Amino acid sequence: MKDPYLGNPKKTIEVLQKYDFVFQKKFGQNFLIDPHVLDKIMNAADIQKEDFVLEIGPGIGTMTQYLACRAREVFAVEIDRALIPILEDTLKDYGNVTILNQDILKVDIKKLAEEHNQGKPVKVVANLPYYITTPIIMGLFEEDVPVESITVMVQKEVAERMQTGPGSKDYGALSLAVQYYARPYIAANVPPNCFMPRPKVGSAVIRLTRHEKPPVDVKDQKLMFRIIRASFNQRRKTLVNGLKNASDLEFSKEDIEKALSACGFPMGIRGEALTLQDFADLTNQLLTT
Numbered sequence: 357m358k359d360p361y362l363g364n365p366k367k368t369i370e371v372l373q374k375y376d377f378v379f380q381k382k383f384g385q386n387f388l389i390d391p392h393v394l395d396k397i398m399n400a401a402d403i404q405k406e407d408f409v410l411e412i413g414p415g416i417g418t419m420t421q422y423l424a425c426r427a428r429e430v431f432a433v434e435i436d437r438a439l440i441p442i443l444e445d446t447l448k449d450y451g452n453v454t455i456l457n458q459d460i461l462k463v464d465i466k467k468l469a470e471e472h473n474q475g476k477p478v479k480v481v482a483n484l485p486y487y488i489t490t491p492i493i494m495g496l497f498e499e500d501v502p503v504e505s506i507t508v509m510v511q512k513e514v515a516e517r518m519q520t521g522p523g524s525k526d527y528g529a530l531s532l533a534v535q536y537y538a539r540p541y542i543a544a545n546v547p548p549n550c551f552m553p554r555p556k557v558g559s560a561v562i563r564l565t566r567h568e569k570p571p572v573d574v575k576d577q578k579l580m581f582r583i584i585r586a587s588f589n590q591r592r593k594t595l596v597n598g599l600k601n602a603s604d605l606e607f608s609k610e611d612i613e614k615a616l617s618a619c620g621f622p623m624g625i626r627g628e629a630l631t632l633q634d635f636a637d638l639t640n641q642l643l644t645t
């Protein structure tokens with residue numbers, strides 16, 4: 357197998373010119389052109405010889421080459437049809453790569469894990485298109501897909517939101533959702549000049565290692581997430597008002613106040629002060645009202 361030869365500006369430009377490739381803004385195309393960043397992603401993802409890796413959005417195959425050299429098998433899903441002939445060319449020397457021209461949101465990943473990894477959890481690695489970062493990550497966690505870890509390049513702010521806790525302005529529903537399913541770790545900050553074309557925002561590599569078991573015991577997980585969303589939808593309101601006004605919750609002001617008091621929270625508390633454990637306790641308490 358060839359050593360990875362993409363991942364620098366010269367080679368990337370050569371490939372793009374050979375195929376007259378036109379960047380599609382709507383697909384969030386910013387290709388990596390820095391080998392140091394690619395090494396950092398490989399280290400954060402901790403790819404081993406026996407691994408089956410799902411890559412979302414391979415672009416021209418830059419990171420795919422790196423993954424193919426380390427893993428047993430790589431399955432790369434790319435939405436842009438124009439990139440398929442390019443990928444067939446850049447990956448022709450890597451016999452352990454399969455390319456699928458599809459929208460990742462339409463791929464049955466559970467079936468993929470059964471067919472390629474004996475149903476065992478897969479490692480997901482991606483330089484994600486920023487316009488669908490959250491649906492992709494939450495889809496992987498929520499839909500009972502066997503995933504061991506997700507190592508992704510995302511917008512720097514989004515990585516910070518995933519990793520932060522109460523007391524930070526970035527803390528919100530995404531932080532709690534991610535931390536319910538996984539342990540986040542920001543492995544690197546990546547400036548715009550590491551991509552072609554340069555994005556307007558800074559980026560970061562974040563590894564989300566899935567918990568074997570959620571860190572809190574909650575009797576109704578869906579209800580907890582409705583409560584979390586309602587608490588942050590009206591961020592500046594008190595928790596009582598946020599929950600009372602939520603259209604998909606049916607608790608009275610009295611029920612909410614009773615639950616808050618049973619949990620030992622002050623009546624004027626806001627959602628942004630609550631930890632994941634607090635939201636689990638509140639949910640369990642509201643279920644008893």
Ligand code: SAM
Binds near residue numbers: 383417418460483486
């Ligand atoms: N992995 C390449 C790299 O690092 O150079 C490309 C990364 S680029 C930020 C995102 C890639 O995801 C693009 O190739 C884009 O066409 C692809 N993409 C966008 N939306 C997608 C979707 N819904 N499903 C699969 N691929 C998608």
